[in-house]
Amino acid sequence: MAQSHTILIVEDERNLRRVMAAWLEGEGFATQTAADAEAAREELRRAPADLVITDHRLGQGPSGLELMHEAKAERPDLPVIIVTAYGNVEHAVEAMKAGADHYLTKPVEEADLVALARNLLNRSGHALPTQQPDQDFGIIGDSPPIREVLHTVELVAPAPSTVQITGESGTGKELVARALHTASPRAEEPFLAVNCAALPGELIESELFGYEQGAFTGAQRARPGKFEEAGNGTLFLDEVGEMPFSMQVKLLRALQEREFTRLGSHRPIPLKARMVTATNRDLQADAEAGRFREDLYYRLNVIPLHLPPLRERAEDIPVLARHFLSRVARQLECHTPSLEPDAVAALQAYPWPGNIRELENVIERTVVMSRAQTIGAADLPPDLRQPPSQTGKGDFTTHHLPTIERQVVVDALDKTNWNQSRAAVLLGISRKQLRTKMKNLDLLGGEEG
Template structure:
């Protein structure tokens, strides 16, 4: 792995003649090896990823900041660095000092559009996914991700375009030479949040023409974690798949069929597809087929002429005309009458329809997003749904997971709905006790997210006090949850405090000795480990030590990590699960703490 010197980017934009670009020197590299630029300010994660990609046969050049990678790309564009230094693919984090990954990706997409970028981030919300694809990213990887999946994604990006294949890299290099214009490249926008650093990358020597920042109307900087205009929340793997799909489909006019149980948020997803599309300034019309009488559906969809039927005293536009230029969301499409399906098929085919009682065709430009909780294939076999319409709608199918399959998202969803309910009721937000939250996570939620929202509203109104206890939950939750969960004791402090192993020996010199961890060591009471820790902290402070948390935390993690590995027989995935970590986090901690599990560290279980 080549670690690129970022200091040059922080002090001077233009390189001097005595600062050559470092050549790849990794033992795995070869003349035919593809080059990956890896950008992340997390040194431990950068090391793990670099080792992984080098083992996969790539030449890796690492950057600690996007600013340094931007400077080097600028050198290539201005022909101050040979074009063969251009990488085959870039993997970058989003949130970094001085320049964020989205701004960097947007700039690269504008100036080197044939260079694929893969974006990774720990802030894996819908806004990050959509912003990544809008800046031209090839793929979006939410952390923690599987290392094998990351390698596969990187190779897909390298071979995405035939002319960017490793064997034909010179084609891309020559294209960069022909497109390079020394005075044109612009510096991407910096993050809008203050970073506490002075940006010196734009300082140039008196003999060098400065590069002016690009003037942009909006910044692709991701919103704050609390900013969630879409209302779609989830960190689970199932929701990350949904986020990636929305990001890819938002800018496409293609028809989408959203499937999922009632209450999973199908209309929210349809609205997000519209709000992040080029049609966002145009109308978004939502229509539930099950809520309209069958004899009125055609008039509701296509409108009617004056005198078309009794009571039609004026000409009326239908939903298709009202949504012209925008998006029409047809919810519960499976309940549409068979006769109306035929007329809808014509609109999907050529964008034309006739109003009820009309003689002239009406032409519209509408994106159709349909949704259903039913199995349309079964309805087709039963003759209740047109097969040709099914294939027209089923261009891209986007399934939404039920809430019971993503229980890890319930705490965040409950907190969000409790906050919304408090604002709606003009009262203070109530907090869920961990035991009550455990009951909610064990519940089946047949009504999915909508049912959870209603329960949070009920709790805001009916529960007494600022903290919602188990006994405050609605009867339907308590009746459906096993008794061993509802009858668990609720300690006044943290529920996990008694689960910390006691083998922590504090000495008087301010260091911590983790000792040997036996897999059969019994768990003891809370004070068995807290009292020695308190005594050590007190004496360390009395001796004038500072940053004692930085001293204690590595040894504290070493004790827990060793215990988990012993308990799991050295299996890292099992140990990570015991600790509540991801596999990549555990691997990083092993390297940081210089620990070696029983089994081979490079073998994943």
């Protein structure tokens, strides 16, 4: 069992302090509590914590920001969450500029609190008490980064909090957004996706907020926007970093007030949908550089959820590839081809700048072009047979594949205690094919029995 990590909760409201402690203890963390900054100092001297969660205002004594400065002066790597009053974005911005790692707004939600604690401790390099996710939501893979994503989805899905999904293009951000919706109490309500980068600046406001008849030239009848159509469901704003600056102000106001108005109307409409956003940009850097509204960034980044690039989860590539092989075979109404170990090795060696989307395209192209029963490295596109060097120590060529292929086969055999039938299943080939590979790779001498 993973070691329990200690979280210090500094909150002058007794009931909230006790409730937050109970939530965190229920997730396997140890807690310390303090009602003010002085008591918190004593707790930190007595038993150093792994994370501090402190209210921004702490009665008549020093504030949470002052406590944070003192604590980080002693331990710069100590993660700190600042809790602020609901809607007070100025306090959140002040806290983040002052060095806070994140913030929460009151009323504090259990899912938000636990998710942030896990994310910050994980980022700090602490081993966390984890649970296996109960569902995969169509997200394929079993690598540690993907298990962490799935666990975070299960954790935060029940809460109404805004989630910001970050990651490179092609990592599956919309799939994760749909998973958050599917696992939430809103699952029976609409899920609407809007690609902010695909909408011209002059159209995005009417697309999101809707408009009344006569609001502008060509508005011959009233039309609801996505905010309205989403109802009590989930509104997913993809590529939110591409939203025009003028529209960012209006989005911020809608999120703060939880209401909006159609173009050409003065009647406010309640905003009931949960907001999930995604971006492949570093919005914090954009905010600091003045390219994105800082207050909107903090409003959107309540729960951050980062998706790893495919190159950081290479162990998931074989199962993803076979999933796409099956899908393409169904579409083409042909036999599902199997992957030779040398093809698996080539796929895992490639850096995948286009991530999962690029892998899917490569698999489709390979099946369409080869129509073979089995796919080897030679059937893959040239770029995958000779991927760019990642080490600077010379180019990767097909001459390297036998070495990598041998390692792939040995890994499969080791995982199954050299049971050839099970190893063949793991590799997606027949036992006869495996034995041929073992013979060619001089591995038959290492088999059991």
